[in-house]
Amino acid sequence: MDGTITKFNLDYMAARQRALEELEKLGLRTPDMNEQVNLYVILNKLKDNCEPEKFAKLRSTFYGFFGEMELKAAKDVSLYPGAEKTLQELRSKRLKIGLVTNNSRAATELTFKKYQLKPFFDAVVTRDDCEEMKPASAPIMKILSELSVSKDQTILVGDGVIDIMAAKAAGVVSVAVSTGPFPMEKILKAEPDYLLRSVNELPLLIELLETKTDTQV
Numbered sequence: 001m002d003g004t005i006t007k008f009n010l011d012y013m014a015a016r017q018r019a020l021e022e023l024e025k026l027g028l029r030t031p032d033m034n035e036q037v038n039l040y041v042i043l044n045k046l047k048d049n050c051e052p053e054k055f056a057k058l059r060s061t062f063y064g065f066f067g068e069m070e071l072k073a074a075k076d077v078s079l080y081p082g083a084e085k086t087l088q089e090l091r092s093k094r095l096k097i098g099l100v101t102n103n104s105r106a107a108t109e110l111t112f113k114k115y116q117l118k119p120f121f122d123a124v125v126t127r128d129d130c131e132e133m134k135p136a137s138a139p140i141m142k143i144l145s146e147l148s149v150s151k152d153q154t155i156l157v158g159d160g161v162i163d164i165m166a167a168k169a170a171g172v173v174s175v176a177v178s179t180g181p182f183p184m185e186k187i188l189k190a191e192p193d194y195l196l197r198s199v200n201e202l203p204l205l206i207e208l209l210e211t212k213t214d215t216q217v
Contacts, residue, residue, distance in 0.1 A: 001101045002073075003159030003180030004199050005083045006111060010073045012181075015039060019062055026058075038162055039066070040102060040133050063104070063127070070107035077111050080179055082200040087120040089203045098123040098143040100156075100166075102133045123147050134158075135165035140172065155209075157202060164190040175205065 002008045016035045019042065023029040028050070033042050043062065047055050090097055099121045101108055105128040112118040123146040125139045132138035144154060156167040159180025164187070167174035176192035177199050178184060187195070194205060 001099060001103065001108065001111065002077075003182075004157060004177055005080060005087070005117075006077045007080055008159070008179075008181050009077060011069060012039075015066060015069050018065055022058075022061065028058075038135070040162065041135065044132075044136070067104045067106065070103045071110065074103075074107040074110040074114070077114065079115055080199065082198070084115065084117075086200045086202060087117070090206075091120055093203070093206070095206070096122050096147045096149055098125070098147050100125045100134065100139045100143050102127050102162075104128055135162040135169065137166060137169035137171075140166050140170035144170070144172075155206075157196075157199060161186055161190045164192045167192075175202070 002010055013035055016037070016039055019039055020029060020033060020035070023033065023042075023046075028046060030045070033045070039062065043059060046058060050058065087097070097120060099108075101124075103126055105126040108124065108126050109118075118124075123143050125143045125146070127133045130139045130142050134140075140156060144151065151171045155173040155175050156163060156170070157175040157177060158164070158167075159177050160182050164174045164176055173194070174192040175194045175196060176187050176190070177196045178187065179198050196202065196205065
């Protein structure tokens, strides 16, 4: 959602710093945990090195201040120019559309309510709905199940490296958009299957993919 449909306004660097400070206090921070590493990647590292009860408590603490940041951002969020029209166009194609976000359900619903976005989506998976989040494949597999679609019928669109990683892990086509806060070299290094200037180019890509499929058949 953030950086793809809405303009990215999350202070993710502040959230990472706060999380790292907490880990430092607990003696759990390792040299490879820094401000450049996604928080969910850090949590996955901790999961392998913490007792289940300790990890659950730590994750709850993290999610608490993530939630504060996300709700604050959702109150001031704005749609990416043309995104609503694009969603309408995709809906007119009778495609199944799902949303996978690492945000909380509360922040997601706040954005939905502000711009009446909920009718555009057939299924929504937030971090409150799945044990693991992107870059893991779990939330992608969950939404595929809810949409009743196969991997070869699916493309995943996102603005960040973790979206590309999640798509690859789930075995679906990855489509990166360059409207998020992340350097282009990082996105290209992750090797998405397709790169778009924005989500507004998605209908054209889908038409091209459909033409390609028809030609192969």
